Amino acid sequence: MKTAILLSGSGVYDGSEIHESVMAMLALSQNKLEYISTAPDINQHHVINHINGEEINQQRNVLQESARIARGQIVPLSQLDLKNISSIVIVGGFGAAKNLSNWAFKGPNGSVLKEVKDLILYFIRNKKPIVSLCISPTLIAKSTEGTEYHPKLTLGSTNENSEYNISEINEAISSTGAFTEDKSISEICVDEELKIITAPCYMMDANIEGIYLNTKMAIDKLCHFLD
Numbered sequence: 001m002k003t004a005i006l007l008s009g010s011g012v013y014d015g016s017e018i019h020e021s022v023m024a025m026l027a028l029s030q031n032k033l034e035y036i037s038t039a040p041d042i043n044q045h046h047v048i049n050h051i052n053g054e055e056i057n058q059q060r061n062v063l064q065e066s067a068r069i070a071r072g073q074i075v076p077l078s079q080l081d082l083k084n085i086s087s088i089v090i091v092g093g094f095g096a097a098k099n100l101s102n103w104a105f106k107g108p109n110g111s112v113l114k115e116v117k118d119l120i121l122y123f124i125r126n127k128k129p130i131v132s133l134c135i136s137p138t139l140i141a142k143s144t145e146g147t148e149y150h151p152k153l154t155l156g157s158t159n160e161n162s163e164y165n166i167s168e169i170n171e172a173i174s175s176t177g178a179f180t181e182d183k184s185i186s187e188i189c190v191d192e193e194l195k196i197i198t199a200p201c202y203m204m205d206a207n208i209e210g211i212y213l214n215t216k217m218a219i220d221k222l223c224h225f226l227d
Contacts, residue, residue, distance in 0.1 A: 002084060002086065004089070006038055006091070007039040007070065008099045009095040013094050014045070014046060014099075015094070016066060016091050017201070018069060018093075019208055019211050030219075031220065036075060037070035037074040037075075038074060039063045039076070040062055040063065041078065042062050042113070044059070044061070044062055044065065044099055045102075077115050087131070088129075091134070092136050092201055096134070096139055100139055101113060101116070103138045108172040108175045112139055120144070121147070124196070130197065131219065134200070134202050135155070137153040137155060140196060144178060150178055152194075153173060153179065153180055153191070153198045154189035156183065156203040156204045157182045157183060157204065183200055184204065185214050186210070186217075188217050188221060197221050198218075199214045199217065
């Protein structure tokens with residue numbers, strides 16, 4: 001059995017957060033957990049110049065871009081063999097809110113890509129653990145909206161520095177029926193019943209060491225669920 005890592009492209013502003021992706025892979029490896037990367041075979045919403053933040057007139061594919069992080073070792077989400085997957089890690093980056101959903105543009109009034117929503121609900125219904133980093137808990141909140149599931153999630157702390165409006169995001173998540181908890185970069189949120197682990201990562205002002213430690217904390221908890 002392997003842990004799936006769900007990617008959404010390559011680069012924080014239009015795809016997967018690369019630091020979080022690599023730290024998740026490292027933490028899984030340190031815990032002797034095999035993993036397989038996956039991503040939907042779709043076009044990105046747009047392409048961002050990561051130097052100046054401006055949009056570029058290009059078209060890129062989420063699966064192909066994600067393969068850069070995975071060093072080519074990746075499978076399309078549509079071909080992921082869930083029978084051989086014990087758990088999943090959903091990394092952050094704006095790709096989660098632009099490619100896997102449209103949360104970045106419509107917030108709680110938007111939607112999640114169907115195959116991603118189906119994937120999240122599959123893991124919850126089958127009591128398989130989910131680790132969700134950074135902004136990606138919004139995918140869980142939106143996917144469980146209108147169901148019997150009301151997950152406990154964190155997007156960070158309202159009491160520590162962040163370039164994002166954590167209070168506003170918490171309010172949006174609450175409107176879907178999910179619950180939010182304030183957690184710092186040195187903490188994780190654990191929904192013991194649904195086996196969902198969320199970590200703020202780059203939703204908070206943090207350095208790469210903080211991202212590693214926060215991600216490792218989440219993966220270490222994942223191991224307890226898998227024991």
